[in-house]
Amino acid sequence: VHKAPELLKESVYGLTELHRSEIKKARVVGNPGCFAMSCTVGLAPAVKNGLVELAGIVCDCKTGVSGAGKKPAAQFHYPERYDSANAYRLTGHQHVMEIERELSALAGKDVKVTFTPQVIPMTRGILSTLYGRLAAGATQAKVLDAYRITYDKEPFIVVKSFADAVQTGDVRGSNRVILTVACDERTGTFRVVSHLDNLVKGQAGSAVQNLNVMFGLDETLGLGWPGAHP
Amino acid sequence: VHKAPELLKESVYGLTELHRSEIKKARVVGNPGCFAMSCTVGLAPAVKNGLVELAGIVCDCKTGVSGAGKKPAAQFHYPERYDSANAYRLTGHQHVMEIERELSALAGKDVKVTFTPQVIPMTRGILSTLYGRLAAGATQAKVLDAYRITYDKEPFIVVKSFADAVQTGDVRGSNRVILTVACDERTGTFRVVSHLDNLVKGQAGSAVQNLNVMFGLDETLGLGWPGAHP
Amino acid sequence: VHKAPELLKESVYGLTELHRSEIKKARVVGNPGCFAMSCTVGLAPAVKNGLVELAGIVCDCKTGVSGAGKKPAAQFHYPERYDSANAYRLTGHQHVMEIERELSALAGKDVKVTFTPQVIPMTRGILSTLYGRLAAGATQAKVLDAYRITYDKEPFIVVKSFADAVQTGDVRGSNRVILTVACDERTGTFRVVSHLDNLVKGQAGSAVQNLNVMFGLDETLGLGWPGAHP
């Protein structure tokens, strides 16, 4: 049960890159889920610019184990978790509606996504591979351009083309998202790979970024060296 | 350069479940690639039975590091590889043509797939999440039925519905493939998760299975306790 | 509280290599603790043959996490445990008295050991480094000889000299103990490194070996391919 339902009305969705001006004026900000951050940042420019077909978007997400929180459980017990990967909650994950609400707002019409959460044997990091069909006329070059233009001035979003080698380790302990635009023109498929640290940009780092915006501070304040544990 | 091109003509593709009768009579069998095994076994029943649209099939594949072989390299050096995941060779991977050739043969027409190989910080196992659009009339129940019927008598293929918890650790050291049929009817999306051990069914185990077929032996011979290293 | 204290009197300590003849006639056998197995097997020949001073023996033991059992706990939660090692229970560990009782019996006088249990971020395996002062006249060559003679006919104990490269991965899934004799004559120090799989020779494998002895079966029966999980 929500503890303060009367505040929900004035609450703003804290995905800074999409809602910065509202966050500036907000008293209550709801921080995005880690998967939702990863997918929404990775899909927004394509959806907003009509570069991907709205039907058939797929979010294939792999998270490190810290995404499940600190509470011990059988499936996160070290001997059960090392050297093993699995999908879970293949329908009904709570982050789906965050992604769909944001993408629908950007598209101006209803967007549904297929969402596959998966746990892999690492501690920190989310690697989301985002798929769809390239819209008529859309190409790798046009998609890459749209992403570069959208995020050009963002301090925490980095756009790369498929030629670059990126891994989740590159954003470990950082508030950055690295997006690799890697459409497959041979099959007409839109594809973007989104990399973030679920404990920083996917969680506490994002909250700090929002606080900076709310209080009129430099948006990168306190985010140069996020915590190293675990 | 191929060492014996004159043998290519009589060579048979060693995906036992699809080519058993040819393998029985073959002198030369080409063992499938680990990703190709994972994806082709996971897609064949849907493609053969017209349950998935042929355009827009996506193979999102995650492999343990042993899939890259024994040769040391910077990106597989323990400190560089632990706690980090990455996509690579986003176009032109050598396993794509194996998958497309087999699916095209089953469909009776040209099939192209979008293939995303990814390395995750584990040693053994491949988790492939396979997507497409459900064909008109196809449902989770129909897809599940088709998979169960297709693989009913296969000693090494296990079909489960999305209600079951499966992880790659469950096939560690085993020659089995576990397929989880988990279509998302809400979005009209076909989805199957394929789990195998890249060093057994994805490699040496599959070769042993083929040798058993070629020599008329019990197909499961020698595969009860595959090697534990690494 | 012990459930059947009346059976304690006839119970035999199930360290097969030291108590085989008693186990043969026993109805009740108590399986050794994993650390106790590792240390006692590694120290017995030196103690029995007077090659190490009885005062000042040190057992520095490193175990994989599965040694703590299946019950989830904060310190074995994957994100807390990966990439971190620690010592624990530096006094009063329950395996100390097993080791001391066995060594005292072999020496014919009271032996005390310093025991340091440590957890390292792996799943299976115990690496115990065993130290003491070389007794007068004892050398690496003499110690190595004593170990080779003692364990010459044992199916599950392998003795190597310090020139050989051994790691716990070599006994993964196996009922073997590999002992590396590596005394440091420069400092007059006795040193043996003991490697076993805590889930096999350190636990269930050892129990199977004892059952084989009790029932007059081939001692290696059922131990060729121990379980691969986890």
Next chain:
Amino acid sequence: VHKAPELLKESVYGLTELHRSEIKKARVVGNPGCFAMSCTVGLAPAVKNGLVELAGIVCDCKTGVSGAGKKPAAQFHYPERYDSANAYRLTGHQHVMEIERELSALAGKDVKVTFTPQVIPMTRGILSTLYGRLAAGATQAKVLDAYRITYDKEPFIVVKSFADAVQTGDVRGSNRVILTVACDERTGTFRVVSHLDNLVKGQAGSAVQNLNVMFGLDETLGLGWPGAHP
């Protein structure tokens, strides 16, 4: 071959806590090896204060894989290294002479140590368990006092008693050494557990600390948030 042998004469050993005043005046400082740092800091107060017998000191050291450097090699290839631990170079390791030279200087007579380097499947961290015989009259309480007094004003050395839970993860990314004093009075054994991050206090962090001393800067400058890779 050394490139500038003429500088060796004026070179100072850069273990800041032992040689601060010399480092202040030095032009050339030689940074300690990671194991040598771990052991020397952990043994110095006991040796200097005569609390441990000089004969029979043992350094049982476990290091993460990054201690071996960045160069890929078969034994550090991810699939060969995960879930396996091993001892190596059981005689003749290059860090032994660093430890012995420092301890001999503190004792005023020749000290030899038995050194056991071991690699465990983690990336960062060294856990060294240091043993010896308690000198006549030495107790856990006296040893603990000596360590607390010795390191009381050191910004990077933390002394704890055996009652505290410490793991190498606690110093991950930090320039600190945590020393747990845990003598075993029952067996008359001196024991200290030393925890550091081999890439920081065991390497680059220590160098930065020395540069701060050499240039008269705050000794902790630049060491608040050491690098997070790998």
